Amino acid sequence: xxxxxxKSFLIVDDFTxxxxxxxxxxxxxxxxxxxxxxxxxxxxxxxxxxxxxxxLQDFHLGDGKKNGQxxxxxxxxxxxISHECVFIMVTAESSQAIVLSAIEHEPDAYLTKPFNRxxxxxxxxxxxxxxxxxxxxxxxxxxxxxxxVLAACAELCKKxxxxxxxxxxxxxxxxxxxxxxxxxxxxxxNILASRPQPWAYAALGSLLHKRGQNAQAxxxxxxALKAFPIMPNLYDGMxxxxxxQGETKRAQHMLEEAVRLSPLAVRRQAALGKLALDNxxxxxxxxxxxxxxxQGQSSRYKDAESNLGLVQALMSKNTxxxxxxxxxxxxxxxxxxxxxxxxxxxxxxxxxxLMKAASLQQAGDPDTAAKLxxxxxxxxxxMDQFFSVEAALTVAKQLxxxxxxxxxxxxxxxxxxxxxxxPKVMQSVAKLTDDxxxxxxxxxxxxxxxxxxxxxxxxxxxxxxxxFRKALxxxxxxxxxxxxTAQALLRIxxxxxxxxxxxxxxxxxxxxxxxxxxxxxxxxxxKLHIRVFGA
Amino acid sequence: MNQDNQGLDFSTVIASTVxxxxxxxxxxxxxHSQWLARLPEELRGGTEQGxxxxxxxxxxxxxxxxxxxxxxxxxxxxxxxxxxxxDDFIEAQLAAQEDVIKHRDILATWRIETESPLGFFDxxxxxxxxxxxLTNAIRYAGHALLISIEEEGEQLVISVNDDGAGYPQRxxxxxxxxxxxxxxxxxSTGLGLYFAARIAALxxxxxxxxxxxxxxxxxxxxxxxxxxLP
Numbered sequence: 001x002x003x004x005x006x007k008s009f010l011i012v013d014d015f016t017x018x019x020x021x022x023x024x025x026x027x028x029x030x031x032x033x034x035x036x037x038x039x040x041x042x043x044x045x046x047x048x049x050x051x052x053x054x055x056l057q058d059f060h061l062g063d064g065k066k067n068g069q070x071x072x073x074x075x076x077x078x079x080x081i082s083h084e085c086v087f088i089m090v091t092a093e094s095s096q097a098i099v100l101s102a103i104e105h106e107p108d109a110y111l112t113k114p115f116n117r118x119x120x121x122x123x124x125x126x127x128x129x130x131x132x133x134x135x136x137x138x139x140x141x142x143x144x145x146x147x148x149v150l151a152a153c154a155e156l157c158k159k160x161x162x163x164x165x166x167x168x169x170x171x172x173x174x175x176x177x178x179x180x181x182x183x184x185x186x187x188x189x190n191i192l193a194s195r196p197q198p199w200a201y202a203a204l205g206s207l208l209h210k211r212g213q214n215a216q217a218x219x220x221x222x223x224a225l226k227a228f229p230i231m232p233n234l235y236d237g238m239x240x241x242x243x244x245q246g247e248t249k250r251a252q253h254m255l256e257e258a259v260r261l262s263p264l265a266v267r268r269q270a271a272l273g274k275l276a277l278d279n280x281x282x283x284x285x286x287x288x289x290x291x292x293x294x295q296g297q298s299s300r301y302k303d304a305e306s307n308l309g310l311v312q313a314l315m316s317k318n319t320x321x322x323x324x325x326x327x328x329x330x331x332x333x334x335x336x337x338x339x340x341x342x343x344x345x346x347x348x349x350x351x352x353x354l355m356k357a358a359s360l361q362q363a364g365d366p367d368t369a370a371k372l373x374x375x376x377x378x379x380x381x382x383m384d385q386f387f388s389v390e391a392a393l394t395v396a397k398q399l400x401x402x403x404x405x406x407x408x409x410x411x412x413x414x415x416x417x418x419x420x421x422x423p424k425v426m427q428s429v430a431k432l433t434d435d436x437x438x439x440x441x442x443x444x445x446x447x448x449x450x451x452x453x454x455x456x457x458x459x460x461x462x463x464x465x466x467x468f469r470k471a472l473x474x475x476x477x478x479x480x481x482x483x484x485t486a487q488a489l490l491r492i493x494x495x496x497x498x499x500x501x502x503x504x505x506x507x508x509x510x511x512x513x514x515x516x517x518x519x520x521x522x523x524x525x526x527k528l529h530i531r532v533f534g535a
Numbered sequence: 536m537n538q539d540n541q542g543l544d545f546s547t548v549i550a551s552t553v554x555x556x557x558x559x560x561x562x563x564x565x566x567h568s569q570w571l572a573r574l575p576e577e578l579r580g581g582t583e584q585g586x587x588x589x590x591x592x593x594x595x596x597x598x599x600x601x602x603x604x605x606x607x608x609x610x611x612x613x614x615x616x617x618x619x620x621x622d623d624f625i626e627a628q629l630a631a632q633e634d635v636i637k638h639r640d641i642l643a644t645w646r647i648e649t650e651s652p653l654g655f656f657d658x659x660x661x662x663x664x665x666x667x668x669l670t671n672a673i674r675y676a677g678h679a680l681l682i683s684i685e686e687e688g689e690q691l692v693i694s695v696n697d698d699g700a701g702y703p704q705r706x707x708x709x710x711x712x713x714x715x716x717x718x719x720x721x722x723s724t725g726l727g728l729y730f731a732a733r734i735a736a737l738x739x740x741x742x743x744x745x746x747x748x749x750x751x752x753x754x755x756x757x758x759x760x761x762x763x764l765p
Contacts, residue, residue, distance in 0.1 A: 017565065017569075018565070021565060021568070021569055024572075092557070092558055092561060110659070113561050114561045114564040114565050114568075116568065116630070116631070116633060116634060118630045118633040118634075119627065119630040119631050119633065121630070122623075122626050122627055122630040126622075126623040126626065126627070130620070130623075162650075162652050162653070163652070163653070165618040165653050165655075166618060166653070195618075195655050195740075197616060228613070228614070228615070230613040231615075
């Protein structure tokens with residue numbers, strides 16, 4: 001038997017009885033260091049202060065509380081546990097339903113209640129052995145070094161090729177993190193040809209989707225769903241691919257299927273709400289957003305966008321009919337939650353107020369609506385953060401409806417300044433205004449930017465920089481142009497760019513510092529920011 | 536108005552009841568072991584003790600199976616195959632029944648004769664099959680049972696063998712009927728085999744589906760259950 005004397009254990013369960021009996025089982029196994037927690041929240045706090053070697057986590061910790069899977073996600077994403085930690089999910093029934101929702105972050109093992117001391121000892125011992133076998137891989141994971149993960153996998157496969165299958169997923173993840181996409185594609189296809197697993201399908205589908213090969217990705221997901229028709233995350237992937245191809249109705253249907261299989265998924269419900277809203281299916285949209293809001297209470301994926309989406313859906317559902325008392329109460333509750341919990345976020349403060357104003361107007365209270373609109377506009381003037389495209393469009397539309405055409409137009413103008421290089425954005429803006437001052441503002445800058453990109457790709461760096469600079473002088477808040485300019489500057493500057501050049505870079509990035517974290521270019525912005533500002 | 540409020544069908548009622556039953560059984564098992572731990576050493580053994588433990592685990596196995604059948608019925612029994620270490624898998628199954636095995640004074644052994652230490656299957660599902668078969672084997676065994684895993688062609692074969700009287704001849708002859716779930720007089724055994732066969736068949740590779748077989752004989756001469764996984 002293994003020596004547990006030096007190892008630390010954490011038992012997380014809401015039943016005192018269970019904690020006590022598990023603790024005494026562990027004591028009998030020679031464990032000295034046992035802590036207990038009665039909720040996921042408490043467990044997270046404890047893991048923040050102490051590194052545990054073993055965690056026995058009950059899955060169901062009561063309604064409205066974080067469940068075991070959410071605790072595990074938080075522990076991993078916040079790096080509160082090492083990959084070397086043995087995490088066992090304890091379940092009251094067969095773990096199938098849980099397995100379904102756990103494809104991204106799996107526990108090391110499931111243990112079904114009731115279990116006895118021998119059963120527990122057996123699992124602990126075996127899991128410890130496996131962790132020891134995989135130790136170099138796990139340590140590389142802790143250091144976030146995918147190249148080292150690959151090397152460690154290769155080492156293990158050489159030492160004992162029989163255990164090679166245990167490395168498959170680590171290798172796939174590492175190849176993905178290293179952007180070695182061609183290799184990854186071949187690797188995943190080999191796995192699927194031999195022993196298909198849901199995760200391999202999902203990885204291949206998302207790889208193809210990321211590269212824009214949507215038709216092929218769709219083929220992969222179709223095949224995957226035939227083999228594993230009840231894996232919700234495969235439907236998620238399929239929905240992404242369908243959206244990319246403009247098939248939003250079918251995409252919604254996919255997410256509805258996924259939600260039916262696994263309703264406890266905040267992000268999925270929010271995604272469904274958004275799709276349904278876009279598809280003008282307001283009944284489904286409000287339902288999904290409501291779930292997202294409720295489930296979000298105990299989740300790290302809680303998102304004010306779901307609250308705003310819910311209100312939007314409720315209002316749209318009742319267009320032309322006012323709002324009944326129950327709906328008004330619901331709107332009030334979810335919006336005040338946004339305002340209360342996002343005090344620092346100017347954009348959300350403005351949007352929550354405008355949304356409230358719009359709902360009051362619909363409910364037949366134009367006076368209060370006007371007052372709130374005024375408040376929102378005061379905040380709007382002081383705001384230095386950019387709205388995301390969708391937020392900007394919604395805000396502009398609401399301002400128009402609330403009789404504030406000028407303010408609406410100015411929002412659209414800002415949106416064009418920031419995102420005007422994207423033709424899709426321009427199409428959406430054109431739906432809300434035909435003001436040539438708004439619509440024509442970007443043409444020249446966008447052309448210059450396009451030429452700049454061409455020169456950059458052709459290796460004409462100085463020529464490219466000239467174009468970008470000119471474009472940026474016309475549209476100083478355009479995210480793409482600013483990032484392109486900064487990137488060209490850095491490329492020209494080489495290893496140690498001259499100070500003047502660095503200063504120009506800093507100015508570029510500062511001019512688009514309002515970029516929302518949800519923007520697809522945010523990562524690129526952050527990377528440049530780290531290079532230029534050092535953080 | 537409310538779309539969620541459709542009438543419940545009987546199988547859903549049964550399933551949620553079984554779910555509750557399982558929880559209450561779990562509490563019972565737990566309380567029992569707590570209580571046992573407080574008894575003086577000399578009172579802990581005893582035949583009644585063995586009966587209680589065996590029946591608790593038997594009940595649990597049946598409830599798991601019932602839930603599984605329900606999920607099969609509503610097409611919700613997902614298969615999520617992965618690579619598992621075979622020795623770990625068997626040890627875990629035996630450990631779960633450790634108390635009963637000890638009280639019945641049965642010598643349980645296992646052996647693995649495969650090239651790879653890993654097998655590719657849905658751990659949860661195959662475990663529920665093996666648990667049921669083990670419970671039966673423990674009930675009918677004399678003093679010994681043997682779990683073995685070997686390879687036959689490309690297939691993994693998990694066998695459970697005991698030294699009891701073996702399956703009745705009638706069952707062996709009509710095993711395909713049991714496997715297909717044809718109603719029979721013998722109650723739970725037939726259902727267990729049906730469940731096992733369905734789970735075996737969920738495992739598929741290149742058009743080959745898993746299957747089960749029952750026979751008498753083997754190393755120990757009694758009942759011999761075999762699960763083939765492609």
